[in-house]
Amino acid sequence: xxxxxxxxxxxxxxxxxxxxxxxxxxxxxxxxxxxxxxxxxxxxxxxxxxxxxxxxxxxxxxxxxxxxxxxxxxxxxxxxxxxxxxxxxxxxxxxxxxxxxxxxxxxxxxxxxxxxxxxxxxxxxxxxxxxxxxxxxxxxxxxxxxxxxxxxxxxxxxxxxxxxxxxxxxxxxxxxxxxxxxxxxxxxxxxxxxxxxxxxxxxxxxxxxxxxxxxxxxxxxxxxxxxxxxxxxxxxxxxxxxxxxxxxxxxxxxxxxxxxxxxxxxxxxxxxxxxxxxxxxxxxxxxxxxxxxxxxxxxxxxxxxxxxxxxxxxxxx
Amino acid sequence: xxxxxxxxxxxxxxxxxxxxxxxxxxxxxxxxxxxxxxxxxxxxxxxxxxxxxxxxxxxxxxxxxxxxxxxxxxxxxxxxxxxxxxxxxxxxxxxxxxxxxxxxxxxxxxxxxxxxxxxxxxxxxxxxxxxxxxxxxxxxxxxxxxxxxxxxxxxxxxxxxxxxxxxxxxxxxxxxxxxxxxxxxxxxxxxxxxxxxxxxxxxxxxxxxxxxxxxxxxxxxxxxxxxxxxxxxxxxxxxxxxxxxxxxxxxxxxxxxxxxxxxxxxxxxxxxxxxxxxxxxxxxxxxxxxxxxxxxxxxxxxxxxxxxxxxxxxxxx
Numbered sequence: 363x364x365x366x367x368x369x370x371x372x373x374x375x376x377x378x379x380x381x382x383x384x385x386x387x388x389x390x391x392x393x394x395x396x397x398x399x400x401x402x403x404x405x406x407x408x409x410x411x412x413x414x415x416x417x418x419x420x421x422x423x424x425x426x427x428x429x430x431x432x433x434x435x436x437x438x439x440x441x442x443x444x445x446x447x448x449x450x451x452x453x454x455x456x457x458x459x460x461x462x463x464x465x466x467x468x469x470x471x472x473x474x475x476x477x478x479x480x481x482x483x484x485x486x487x488x489x490x491x492x493x494x495x496x497x498x499x500x501x502x503x504x505x506x507x508x509x510x511x512x513x514x515x516x517x518x519x520x521x522x523x524x525x526x527x528x529x530x531x532x533x534x535x536x537x538x539x540x541x542x543x544x545x546x547x548x549x550x551x552x553x554x555x556x557x558x559x560x561x562x563x564x565x566x567x568x569x570x571x572x573x574x575x576x577x578x579x580x581x582x583x584x585x586x587x588x589x590x591x592x593x594x595x596x597x598x599x600x601x602x603x604x605x606x607x608x609x610x611x612x613x614x615x616x617x618x619x620x621x622x623x624x625x626x627x628x629x630x631x632x633x634x635x636x637x638x639x640x641x642x643x644x645x646x647x648x649x650x651x652x653x654x655x656x657x658x659x660x661x662x663x664x665x666x667x668x669x670x671x672x673x674x675x676x677x678x679x
Numbered sequence: 680x681x682x683x684x685x686x687x688x689x690x691x692x693x694x695x696x697x698x699x700x701x702x703x704x705x706x707x708x709x710x711x712x713x714x715x716x717x718x719x720x721x722x723x724x725x726x727x728x729x730x731x732x733x734x735x736x737x738x739x740x741x742x743x744x745x746x747x748x749x750x751x752x753x754x755x756x757x758x759x760x761x762x763x764x765x766x767x768x769x770x771x772x773x774x775x776x777x778x779x780x781x782x783x784x785x786x787x788x789x790x791x792x793x794x795x796x797x798x799x800x801x802x803x804x805x806x807x808x809x810x811x812x813x814x815x816x817x818x819x820x821x822x823x824x825x826x827x828x829x830x831x832x833x834x835x836x837x838x839x840x841x842x843x844x845x846x847x848x849x850x851x852x853x854x855x856x857x858x859x860x861x862x863x864x865x866x867x868x869x870x871x872x873x874x875x876x877x878x879x880x881x882x883x884x885x886x887x888x889x890x891x892x893x894x895x896x897x898x899x900x901x902x903x904x905x906x907x908x909x910x911x912x913x914x915x916x917x918x919x920x921x922x923x924x925x926x927x928x929x930x931x932x933x934x935x936x937x938x939x940x941x942x943x944x945x946x947x948x949x950x951x952x953x954x955x956x957x958x959x960x961x962x963x964x965x966x967x968x969x970x971x972x973x974x975x976x977x978x979x980x981x982x983x984x985x986x987x988x989x990x991x992x993x994x995x996x
């Protein structure tokens with residue numbers, strides 16, 4: 363008997379919900395056994411396997427009134443796929459856990475899964491397993507597995523003389539969040555950028571082939587993540603404000619809110635841009651912008667040669 | 680500066696907490712890059728990779744007043760390691776996500792991690808990555824990755840004429856939970872069995888080599904999980920009550936609570952025993968007990984030839 367349109371997870375029950383969710387996840391050729399057994403079984407070639415995991419908590423990483431379930435699904439997948447991108451790898455398999463209150467509409471869970479699956483399809487990855495259970499608030503737990511065809515690009519390889527470069531939208535999601543936080547819905551392009559990031563999925567593997575010395579995806583804020591590169595590599599990094607072109611919608615939001623638009627760019631995460639260092643400007647692939655340089659010195663990040671006094675990122679507790 | 684003994688996650692901050700947690704997780708030789716980068720990097724041989732994921736929610740899967748943080752760590756690892764065991768594989772790598780309220784004591788998180796690491800060490804597996812974030816209640820998300828040296832044993836391979844066999848403690852955790860639920864603390868051996876299961880970690884791979892036709896770990900309850908085998912394989916399974924020896928502590932709890940001790944065994948999960956089918960009794964490895972048989976017929980589970988009217992498992996919503 364089909365469930366009514368407003369059915370909740372409590373109405374559907376665990377096993378009914380799982381079979382409806384699983385139906386939304388097509389399986390790639392490398393998946394020998396998908397969801398439904400004690401574990402999924404994958405066929406993996408020799409080589410480097412990369413693994414990452416992330417949690418998203420309702421009220422903290424997303425709000426159900428600020429983003430549709432489908433958007434949340436896209437974002438949850440995107441932020442994990444981006445971690446594999448940042449190693450120079452390509453994701454092939456994900457698991458997703460959904461803890462949720464029993465009054466969550468089944469529709470929300472299904473739309474979430476559809477968005478999640480659609481984002482995974484962008485890179486050809488499969489959702490091979492998952493878990494659903496009851497909790498007081500929605501918590502989404504994702505693990506992603508990928509492969510590197512060459513040595514993974516870590517955070518510790520930057521050296522003095524390298525250039526710092528970025529690819530992908532940066533600051534757009536932070537601008538969108540500022541708009542939503544003030545109760546507005548436009549500029550729509552920024553709100554959409556917050557709801558559904560568009561990480562540059564092919565750029566990581568290309569950067570690895572081009573000789574990137576260190577790489578990270580921007581999720582904690584550009585300066586905060588640059589600091590992770592600086593600390594990992596034991597170098598100083600200087601970022602040049604003037605290197606960034608300020609997109610028109612960010613200028614508009616900044617004007618409306620009295621902010622300096624560069625703050626969205628330097629402090630914003632959530633776009634999942636890639637930030638990498640390369641031996642020289644000539645080795646930087648097309649589509650990247652050189653925005654700074656790597657220097658000898660204490661592992662800190664400066665802006666135009668000085669300490670930066672704006673917000674640099676995100677604190678979890 | 681060291682934190683005071685009663686410090687909370689809010690006091691420690693995300694990055695301080697992460698470095699203290701990471702220090703508790705030794706890395707195996709197959710781990711090229713452990714926690715701390717965008718993703719961990721593993722060296723994997725050609726073959727079958729098995730992957731599973733589970734969520735544990737405070738108040739639902741554990742209570743902080745019923746089990747120590749270290750016990751919860753052991754259980755969280757055990758239930759995931761057991762899923763790889765149930766495929767006939769051996770786990771090598773895990774990720775763990777911890778969502779927690781800011782007033783959670785740092786001590787709890789560290790003890791949890793120590794218990795988790797100790798359980799993983801039993802099978803030589805490494806915690807290669809994780810995430811910590813804020814939530815209203817403690818939610819633990821684990822993903823485990825393992826390898827099979829032969830074809831994985833799935834739920835769908837049982838055929839009429841096979842025997843059903845079990846290995847590992849069964850019903851002990853359910854007995855311990857019944858004890859705790861009545862406000863008691865003894866028989867201590869059952870309470871300990873609930874707090875810290877002892878899955879038969881070597882038995883899965885041995886059963887696979889011995890020709891097990893289908894296998895599952897008992898986490899939803901013996902009859903409930905037998906039903907998953909019956910449904911997966913399109914067969915009927917009959918379980919014989921008399922095949923089970925009732926351990927003395929279960930008899931004691933049953934007597935004290937007025938229950939039939941077989942109910943703990945037929946309905947209990949959480950011990951992570953293995954339930955498998957084999958072509959005949961001769962192929963059942965040492966340490967297993969034959970407890971039933973596989974028959975042609977509708978995919979249902981009977982007890983001594985009849986429908987069972989007690990509790991068969993666990994519902995999540």
